[in-house]
Amino acid sequence: MERKIKKQVNGFRTQDGAGVDLVRVLGHGTVEEYDPILMLDSFDSTNPDDYTAGFPMHPHRGIETITYVYRGQIAHRDSLGNEDTIAGGEVQWMTAGSGILHEEKLPACFLQA
Numbered sequence: 001m002e003r004k005i006k007k008q009v010n011g012f013r014t015q016d017g018a019g020v021d022l023v024r025v026l027g028h029g030t031v032e033e034y035d036p037i038l039m040l041d042s043f044d045s046t047n048p049d050d051y052t053a054g055f056p057m058h059p060h061r062g063i064e065t066i067t068y069v070y071r072g073q074i075a076h077r078d079s080l081g082n083e084d085t086i087a088g089g090e091v092q093w094m095t096a097g098s099g100i101l102h103e104e105k106l107p108a109c110f111l112q113a
Contacts, residue, residue, distance in 0.1 A: 020050065022043050024040075025041065051106070054104055056103050057103045059096075065094045065096055073085055073106065075107040076092065080100060
């Protein structure tokens with residue numbers, strides 16, 4: 001079976017969450033073509049000031065999220081008291097249930113001076 005590339009998508013720099021600088025590869029303008037993927041972001045900065053504010057508590061209204069950490073760590077916490085930290089080479093698959101809030105941030109140990 002021969003496969004052909006239908007479309008190439010270039011990411012663009014933007015901000016989300018509490019001012020996190022990121023590269024959005026897939027987003028609002030690509031939902032129709034890349035369904036069921038709603039969003040694909042890359043956090044590639046080596047400057048901690050670009051992402052330490054994270055993504056404060058927010059809802060997802062019942063979707064699946066997949067987080068892959070290539071290098072570094074990220075902490076997830078939800079309004080039910082669940083929390084976990086994933087590190088380089090790890091993947092987290094999360095069902096973001098309707099009515100439950102969650103946040104993504106650097107682990108507390110990285111935010112202490």
